[in-house]
Amino acid sequence: MHATSALTEADRLMTVCNSCRYCEGICAVFPAMEMRRAFSDGDLNYLANLCHSCGACYYDCQFSPPHEFNVNVPQVLAQVRSESYEAYAWPQFLSGSFQRNGLVISIVAALSVAAFVIGFVLFRDTSVLFGAHNGPGAFYKLMPHNEMAALFGAAFLYAIVAISMGVRNFWRDIGEPAGTLVQGSSLWQAIKDASTLRYLDGGGVGCMNEDEKPTDKRRLYHHFTFYGFMLCFASTSAATVYHYLGREAPYPWYDLPVVLGTLGGLGLIVGPIGLLREKFRRDPVLQDGKKYGMDVAFLAMLFMTSLTGMALLLLRATPAMGLTLALHIGIVFALFITMPYGKFVHGFYRFVALVRYAKERREL
Amino acid sequence: MLQRSSPAVAKAHVTQPLDPERRYDVLVIGGGNAALCAAISARRSGASVLVLEAAAHFYRGGNTRHTRNMRCAHDSATEILTGPYTEDEFWEDLKRVTQGHTDEELARYMIAESKDMLTWIVDQGVRFQPSLGGTLSLGRTNSFFLGGGRAMLNALYLTAERLGVEVRYDAEVIELEIENGMFLSATVKEASGTSTVRAAALVAASGGFEANIEWLKQGWGEIAENFLIRGTPYNRGTILRMLLDHQVKQIGDVTQCHAVAIDARAPKFDGGIITRLDCVIYGIVVNNQCQRFYDEGEDIWPKRYAIWGRLVAAQPDQIAYIIFDARSLELFMPSLFPPIRADSIEELATLLELDPAKLAETVSRFNAAVQPGTFDPDNPDDCATAGIRPAKTHWAREIDVGPFYAYPVRPGITFTYLGVKVNKEARMIMADGKQAVNMFAAGEIMAGNVLGQGYAAGIGMTIGSVFGRAAGRGAAKYARN
Structure with missing residues (x-):
């Protein structure tokens, strides 16, 4: 017996697929399935998080609907996957945030932006808020660096702790020993597989999104998004180092934090727009309709982070800087604290699933 | 549907x-x-x-x-x-x-x-x-x-x-x-x-x-x-x-056609590959009179799977049953329907609506005919029967470790x-x-x-x-x- 109806259906599908195996060259899910003959909840959660939702197995399947065997692996694994996010959430009482995730994230983002605007209005003189500032330390006239660092450091730390606890729950559920996560060769393989999105290409043919033609560009847009995010992260890190070396923001346009941030920001604009576009075009039969909001909210937050960051770069010498800053750091703060409770977690679960898969492959 | x-x-x-x-x-x-x-x-x-x-x-x-x-x-x-x-x-x-x-x-x-x-x-x-x-x-x-x-x-x-x-x-x-x-x-x-x-x-x-x-x-x-x-x-x-x-x-x-023995529970049309059964060589196959009718271990399965459709077509009511025991359960690829399972051969026969005494007799006669040998699931081995007809010339092991399993099979026509x-x-x-x-x-x-x-x-x-x-x-x- 399985915990949910999605898991029961996933078990049925894996039994069908394991008798067929035509898709084993497409991705990691099917070879991992073939290593098993029966599927526990943990096994199914592992397979679901290994699935990159490339869609190829649906259009390649002779048993997909309207066939009576009704095999729809991408949709059912998407359902299992989002249920697993909820089950692993830490602390558990916040797991409900996955239920109406789009709404939750929107509200948190709105409240966060409002808090920064109100904070600036209450604690800063209007002339400071609407004044034009130039030169080093301009941002910190609105919010002192140490306050900013403490607030964002705490939010980030919280996100890391909560996500780590989720990963721990996942790891326990799938029954994998902790030691696997420090296996160098498995980690390295997973880093290569994740950083190239090896399994988001239909086995080499390409992904499918709208129909059986491999015209999907999600892999490219995901690269824009992911590497854009990493560049922004690098930009922030560089700026932090600069600060403690005594160089205060804002920095000139050619300086490392701005260059990294601008490139990353462009990625985080192009990527999420592309992914949203593909999402709107996606064949509904492949999607877990209930989690549409979660996916859209995540992409929207990344897009807003970048958009407001770019706006800040353009408007930083004008009187609009104060409100733009409030908007930007409000969005970023909301992004941080909601990381453990939204689509952001997919990267972590998928990455560690790939670590386990690398280990299983090697031991085969 | x-x-x-x-x-x-x-x-x-x-x-x-x-x-x-x-x-x-x-x-x-x-x-x-x-x-x-x-x-x-x-x-x-x-x-x-x-x-x-x-x-x-x-x-x-x-x-x-x-x-x-x-x-x-x-x-x-x-x-x-x-x-x-x-x-x-x-x-x-x-x-x-x-x-x-x-x-x-x-x-x-x-x-x-x-x-x-x-x-x-x-x-x-x-x-x-x-x-x-x-x-x-x-x-x-x-x-x-x-x-x-x-x-x-x-x-x-x-x-x-x-x-x-x-x-x-x-x-x-x-x-x-x-x-x-x-x-x-x-x-x-x-x-x-x-x-x-x-x-x-x-x-x-x-x-x-x-x-x-x-x-x-x-x-x-x-x-x-x-x-x-x-x-x-x-x-x-x-x-x-x-x-x-x-x-x-x-x-x-x-x-003349490409006909194999597939799971009898498969749909009438379009069941495809997943109703195939690769376990014939590891067990015995009986008709609904509980009689064996062909050497199940003649050769490795890929060389023989295409003859079993016609063999089953020649049996009464065009149905047969692959019978095997717990030792063979995981030797072959899984298929869509789980095998029918019972703790004894008699109970298995009842589930299959066969005569329990007859099936038990066929199995025990088969078991008695099994000669010693070294079992090799992947290659034609030296496990064979002696003194029964039809003989089983490879992979012959006693069917005596419960639980016991069966798949009902019918002729599955691939193409004419x-x-x-x-x-x-x-x-x-x-x-x-x-x-x-x-x-x-x-x-x-x-x-x-x-x-x-x-x-x-x-x-x-x-x-x-x-x-x-x-x-x-x-x-x-x-x-x-």
């Missing part, structure tokens, strides 16, 4: 009405591997091509949907093939499985052409991968399609459409106009109505007639009602019937061999021995030219690709002149 609406499936493939004035160079009837290879090769030869597929978009491609590999000769190992498979070895294999019931000239031509198929089919967008898990014994001889037969079809259709081949779905040909071995036109029934298509040449690649139970009965009698059809319900042989009625020469007889006679060009031969003027055939509809009986894994696809390409080339050449 469970139905779930899928926009991709339901998406109307909006097609303009057929232009009654238009005359195509080549008309291809059918939509599987053979048809698409013909359409693509004709188009690449410069012909205008119309493909009429009787099935809906989802079911396009006939039995190709259910295939997974093709058998091609090659002189050395490749990225996906573990070793060479020479033309001579291929020919020896074909001679053995058909017991000589093949046309040597055509077969050798097909085998020679198959070498080039490995690259030609890749050029049409199809991708290969090494043999699938559980099919290691085919790793040297057979090239597996990445994603299986439907992925292959998707690639072929995409290529055909990009080349400008016109494809119509839900387009059933209900009449052929043929005069003295010359195709003139076809009448097509579509949702919008009936229309006439004219073309300079015809390629018939519309499959066998295995889904036409009435036709099967002409050879098998009433027992054909108990057969399961593994593939598409669309292969009713209507085009084949029309061609034979128009004096195209028939080849093969009604009862009765078809139209063709020459090396894939051109049809008329009943009077003359060549047809402008009619070609490829795939199951002419498989009997090469396969008089028996089967070797992946050979149906070789026939389809090789003769499909030849038919398209020949039809385009005729149309140009």
